[in-house]
Amino acid sequence: MQRAEPLRVADRVTAEALVAGVLGNMAALETVLADEAAHVRAGRLRESTVVAEPKAALAAAYMQGLEAAKANAVALKRFHPEGVEMLRSAHRRFTAAVEANQAVLASAKTVSEGLIKSLAEEIGRAQMPVGYGRQAPAPSPYGRGVRSGPLVLSRSL
Numbered sequence: 001m002q003r004a005e006p007l008r009v010a011d012r013v014t015a016e017a018l019v020a021g022v023l024g025n026m027a028a029l030e031t032v033l034a035d036e037a038a039h040v041r042a043g044r045l046r047e048s049t050v051v052a053e054p055k056a057a058l059a060a061a062y063m064q065g066l067e068a069a070k071a072n073a074v075a076l077k078r079f080h081p082e083g084v085e086m087l088r089s090a091h092r093r094f095t096a097a098v099e100a101n102q103a104v105l106a107s108a109k110t111v112s113e114g115l116i117k118s119l120a121e122e123i124g125r126a127q128m129p130v131g132y133g134r135q136a137p138a139p140s141p142y143g144r145g146v147r148s149g150p151l152v153l154s155r156s157l
Contacts, residue, residue: 007068011073019083020074022065026094028145033101040108 009015032055039048069076069087076084 007072007074009079012079015072015076015080015083018065018076019067019080019087022062022069022087023077023090025058025062025065025111026090029055029062030097032092037101039102045108056096 009018032051036048036051
């Protein structure tokens, strides 16, 4: 794969195009993140995974635009200072949107891990024979310690 030439801002038109491109990618990515968070909050996990591919492409484009803006910071400040301020304020809003999205995803991860852990514990308790004396796990038919049943996970949720 060939690397593209780095963008060099040498006039106001190029500076405006760079700022507009970064702002456009940021807005599109913010919309995708909001959609993903809404799907996860509503429990529509399948729909939330559909946005993974566009999210990755938009994030890559945003990062490339951000790197180009950093590389041309002096020229941007010279040719389009109001664009730099627009980028700063948009980036603050975008950071808040990313943090909200990350909080939703972290909550969903914590809940799902808790469900799987409690399910595994419940399955493990069901394997314990009930009788007199000390409770011990049932021996494995393969002679290697505790017998554990399969943990079934439904991917259709």
